[in-house]
Amino acid sequence: MTPRAGRVRKPGVAFFDFTCCEGCQLDALNLTEDQIMDLLRAVEIVEFREVKTGGCESYDISFVEGSIAREEDADRLRDIRERSKTVIALGACAHIGGVNCLRNLVPADAALQEVYGDAAGDYDILDTVLPIDAVIDVDYVIPGCPINPEEFARTVADLLLGKEPRLPRHPVCVECKMAGNLCVFEKGQTCVGPITRAGCKAICVTAGRHCWGCRGLVDDPNIDAQREILDDAGLTVEQILEEFRIYFSCGKEAL
Numbered sequence: 067m068t069p070r071a072g073r074v075r076k077p078g079v080a081f082f083d084f085t086c087c088e089g090c091q092l093d094a095l096n097l098t099e100d101q102i103m104d105l106l107r108a109v110e111i112v113e114f115r116e117v118k119t120g121g122c123e124s125y126d127i128s129f130v131e132g133s134i135a136r137e138e139d140a141d142r143l144r145d146i147r148e149r150s151k152t153v154i155a156l157g158a159c160a161h162i163g164g165v166n167c168l169r170n171l172v173p174a175d176a177a178l179q180e181v182y183g184d185a186a187g188d189y190d191i192l193d194t195v196l197p198i199d200a201v202i203d204v205d206y207v208i209p210g211c212p213i214n215p216e217e218f219a220r221t222v223a224d225l226l227l228g229k230e231p232r233l234p235r236h237p238v239c240v241e242c243k244m245a246g247n248l249c250v251f252e253k254g255q256t257c258v259g260p261i262t263r264a265g266c267k268a269i270c271v272t273a274g275r276h277c278w279g280c281r282g283l284v285d286d287p288n289i290d291a292q293r294e295i296l297d298d299a300g301l302t303v304e305q306i307l308e309e310f311r312i313y314f315s316c317g318k319e320a321l
């Protein structure tokens with residue numbers, strides 16, 4: 067990046083998207099006005115298709131949203147990696163493949179035929195949808211579907227202060243208890259909160275649902291214990307996988 071004369075160069079931040087709904091990029095800016103002004107005072111957004119035109123040759127911090135579904139996407143991602151000092155996976159699609167990995171449950175040809183019919187031959191896709199760390203080295207992750215804007219702001223602040231961004235190590239259940247929720251197992255329902263990384267304040271349970279696992283697994287999850295809990299709830303393994311496959315279909319996060 068070329069510094070402008072007379073100005074201290076601020077870190078150049080870029081946003082890139084692959085296969086996704088782009089909701090995490092929008093939520094990255096879903097901050098208070100004061101937080102956005104603080105962010106813009108601290109960094110220069112040098113590339114962000116949803117916000118501005120133009121681009122840059124190199125980046126201090128690249129936020130990458132979306133999963134990798136085509137070989138050309140993998141090539142583009144590798145190029146972004148080469149030109150970035152720090153790469154951060156933004157949201158579940160980039161982190162664990164997200165909802166896009168539901169496509170991995172059927173053969174790629176069948177998925178193409180279902181979506182494009184007679185035009186299926188016009189498209190070339192990878193056999194499986196991939197999270198970005200299956201293609202490149204990723205420095206940090208901001209998990210969730212969508213991300214938590216506060217966690218985004220904290221991650222940027224940590225990086226600018228030279229601190230290592232850290233994710234919560236405890237499971238969603240801890241925040242769920244702190245929120246005063248009645249556990250859904252007490253209501254005869256099921257949940258993957260015990261093995262899912264906290265940081266969302268158990269928002270789905272508080273809203274009357276259960277945890278789907280969008281923030282990915284905690285470090286060293288006790289999968290066998292979770293499986294036993296779900297088995298005790300009267301579900302077969304097949305039913306468990308069917309129930310929670312929305313964020314657990316890319317293989318890496320499979321129950």
Ligand code: SF4
Pocket residue numbers: 086087088089090091131132156157158159160164165210211212213
């Ligand atoms: S993680 Fe969820 S909100 Fe973010 S881009 Fe993917 S589908 Fe959209």
Ligand code: SF4
Pocket residue numbers: 238239240242243247248249250251257258259260268271276277
């Ligand atoms: S509802 Fe889910 S997240 Fe909350 S305590 Fe029960 S298992 Fe844990």
Ligand code: SF4
Pocket residue numbers: 210211238262263266267268269270271276277278279280281282
């Ligand atoms: S409760 Fe579970 S599914 Fe909901 S936001 Fe938190 S981690 Fe994601």
